[in-house]
Amino acid sequence: MHDGGHAAVMEAHWGGGAAPFGASWQKTMMWIFIVTDALLFSGLLCGYAFLRQASTQPWPKQSEVFSIPFIALMTFILITSSMTMGSAVTAARLGDHKKARTMLAITIVGGLCFLGCQAYEWSHLIHEGARLTGALPGSALAAEGVPPVFTQAFFVLTGFHGSHVLSGLIILIVTFVRWSMRKTPSQGVEMAGLYWHFVDLVWVFIFTLFYLL
Amino acid sequence: MSDTQAGTNPYRIYWVTWAILLAITVAMLAAEEFHMPRWFLLVFLVVFMMVKATMIAGNFMHLRYEKRNLAVMVGLGILATSLILYGFVSRESVHVLQQTIR
Numbered sequence: 001m002h003d004g005g006h007a008a009v010m011e012a013h014w015g016g017g018a019a020p021f022g023a024s025w026q027k028t029m030m031w032i033f034i035v036t037d038a039l040l041f042s043g044l045l046c047g048y049a050f051l052r053q054a055s056t057q058p059w060p061k062q063s064e065v066f067s068i069p070f071i072a073l074m075t076f077i078l079i080t081s082s083m084t085m086g087s088a089v090t091a092a093r094l095g096d097h098k099k100a101r102t103m104l105a106i107t108i109v110g111g112l113c114f115l116g117c118q119a120y121e122w123s124h125l126i127h128e129g130a131r132l133t134g135a136l137p138g139s140a141l142a143a144e145g146v147p148p149v150f151t152q153a154f155f156v157l158t159g160f161h162g163s164h165v166l167s168g169l170i171i172l173i174v175t176f177v178r179w180s181m182r183k184t185p186s187q188g189v190e191m192a193g194l195y196w197h198f199v200d201l202v203w204v205f206i207f208t209l210f211y212l213l
Numbered sequence: 214m215s216d217t218q219a220g221t222n223p224y225r226i227y228w229v230t231w232a233i234l235l236a237i238t239v240a241m242l243a244a245e246e247f248h249m250p251r252w253f254l255l256v257f258l259v260v261f262m263m264v265k266a267t268m269i270a271g272n273f274m275h276l277r278y279e280k281r282n283l284a285v286m287v288g289l290g291i292l293a294t295s296l297i298l299y300g301f302v303s304r305e306s307v308h309v310l311q312q313t314i315r
Contacts, residue, residue, distance in 0.1 A: 021279070021280055021282060021283040022279070022283070023279060028283075031287060034287070035286070035290055042295040046299050049299060049306070050302045050303075050306045053310065054307075054313070056310065056314065076235065079234050079238070080231065082273050086226075086273045087224050087227050089275075090224060090227070091224075094223065193274075194274055197269055200269055200273070201266055201270060204266050204269065208241065208261075208262040209262075212245075
């Protein structure tokens with residue numbers, strides 16, 4: 001293919017030739033992974049919808065089971081860490097090594113805070129009698145009439161999301177160390193960023209569909 | 214990426230997106246206080262949830278700067294699959310509920 005023809009294909013919305021998405025193979029693979037992972041959460045959320053819609057017991061009011069301001073704080077932490085991650089990606093691309101490092105560090109702290117909040121929330125609910133199989137007989141949650149499918153949906157949805165936050169944190173820490181040692185290019189920070197933003201994206205759906213609706 | 218070339222401050226888009234996301238989150242939290250009809254609350258929350266998701270994917274994940282076919286594969290692919298799945302699941306859940314009540 002002539003250079004001009006190749007450029008025309010690359011510039012077209014639906015073209016791309018050997019690079020159909022006009023992106024590096026690393027970025028393309030990361031996006032494909034994100035799509036498959038998003039479909040996993042889509043399946044989990046649809047499973048939750050099934051359990052809730054088919055439940056004969058009334059669905060408890062979330063504000064009576066959870067502290068919604070606390071969940072809002074977790075959302076604030078995750079959105080803020082996503083903002084600092086975006087700044088880290090841009091700083092890395094612009095070659096601002098120090099700023100990228102600082103922003104990565106703040107993102108890691110945000111992720112740790114989120115996980116800490118989630119650990120606290122889980123501990124609190126388990127203390128209240130929540131189990132994967134339902135509320136313990138005689139517990140505070142059982143007295144509130146919380147159906148078993150409620151605690152099942154809670155542990156599965158937040159557990160899967162929490163495991164993604166944990167793996168995202170490991171990726172961020174590795175990226176931080178490698179970036180500090182100047183062993184990773186800016187693209188490494190960008191890939192870690194894509195995953196971290198995805199974790200934030202999933203939380204938007206869980207927060208709305210499970211905690212608010 | 215054109216965001217670093219177009220604006221004077223390449224970090225501005227993150228601050229602006231962050232502020233809008235927080236404002237939307239506060240509006241979603243406050244919505245329940247207004248005692249609106251259930252169906253309206255549902256539409257309100259789902260619409261704002263989609264707005265938040267679009268902003269994160271577009272501005273934070275830079276999907277708006279990628280080639281359109283990547284954005285379509287990601288956005289439309291996930292959305293269409295999820296809607297089809299939810300359609301089946303929803304229908305089945307109504308059936309199961311009716312069977313259980315009977």
